[in-house]
Amino acid sequence: MTGSATSSSAVEPVRTAAPIEIPVRMVERLSAYRRQLRRWVAEGRTRIYSHELGALVGGTPAQVRRDLMTIGYTGSPARGYEATGLIERISQLLDAPTRQGVALVGVGYLGRAILNYFSKTHPDLPILAAFDVAPEKIGRVLDGCRCYAMTELEAVLGTQPVTVGIVAVPVEAAQGVADRLIQAGVRGLLNFTPTRLRVPPEVYVEDVDIAVSLEKVAFFARHGAGSDEE
Numbered sequence: 001m002t003g004s005a006t007s008s009s010a011v012e013p014v015r016t017a018a019p020i021e022i023p024v025r026m027v028e029r030l031s032a033y034r035r036q037l038r039r040w041v042a043e044g045r046t047r048i049y050s051h052e053l054g055a056l057v058g059g060t061p062a063q064v065r066r067d068l069m070t071i072g073y074t075g076s077p078a079r080g081y082e083a084t085g086l087i088e089r090i091s092q093l094l095d096a097p098t099r100q101g102v103a104l105v106g107v108g109y110l111g112r113a114i115l116n117y118f119s120k121t122h123p124d125l126p127i128l129a130a131f132d133v134a135p136e137k138i139g140r141v142l143d144g145c146r147c148y149a150m151t152e153l154e155a156v157l158g159t160q161p162v163t164v165g166i167v168a169v170p171v172e173a174a175q176g177v178a179d180r181l182i183q184a185g186v187r188g189l190l191n192f193t194p195t196r197l198r199v200p201p202e203v204y205v206e207d208v209d210i211a212v213s214l215e216k217v218a219f220f221a222r223h224g225a226g227s228d229e230e
């Protein structure tokens with residue numbers, strides 16, 4: 001899985017409602033922290049140490065402490081961090097103050113898997129509308145989400161609080177889909193196609209190239225784990 005900020009470098013900060021700036025990679029880590037903290041709390045645990053949280057996300061205690069210091073959340077060497085409070089602080093930074101919706105374009109095998117996953121795990125980022133060209137899918141409710149015709153995209157998104165789009169279409173259709181989503185007000189794209197999308201500077205793109213990730217895993221499966229060094 002690869003990420004690319006078409007409008008941002010990997011170190012460009014993301015501005016938040018709070019008076020701090022968060023680097024892009026740190027946003028990824030905070031999301032991972034929150035996911036693990038929720039599991040921690042669900043198991044009945046109330047406090048967590050930096051070395052425990054670092055181990056859960058594959059990071060270091062020092063990195064955890066730096067990140068949490070940056071977002072203004074403190075713990076103590078003796079007692080660690082209060083887990084529920086930390087979840088709330090991360091949520092204040094990562095979650096939109098009002099409902100932020102997602103649109104999915106392409107309801108093939110990959111799109112259906114995405115719908116199924118998000119419907120169960122991401123209530124804070126609901127997929128409010130899906131779009132496809134296949135007549136047998138249009139008008140149906142799939143995993144709790146209505147599927148519309150591509151001809152309805154602009155009209156539907158004009159009535160929904162959608163700022164994020166997921167592109168899961170054949171590669172030849174990807175740029176056209178991205179252009180229409182952006183024209184409809186989308187400002188962030190999760191791109192599952194193996195093509196680099198051309199977008200305006202204010203639009204953020206995250207590329208997810210499953211083929212590249214699979215080839216990388218296969219390579220290291222043959223040759224042993226690699227190094228993070230370039």
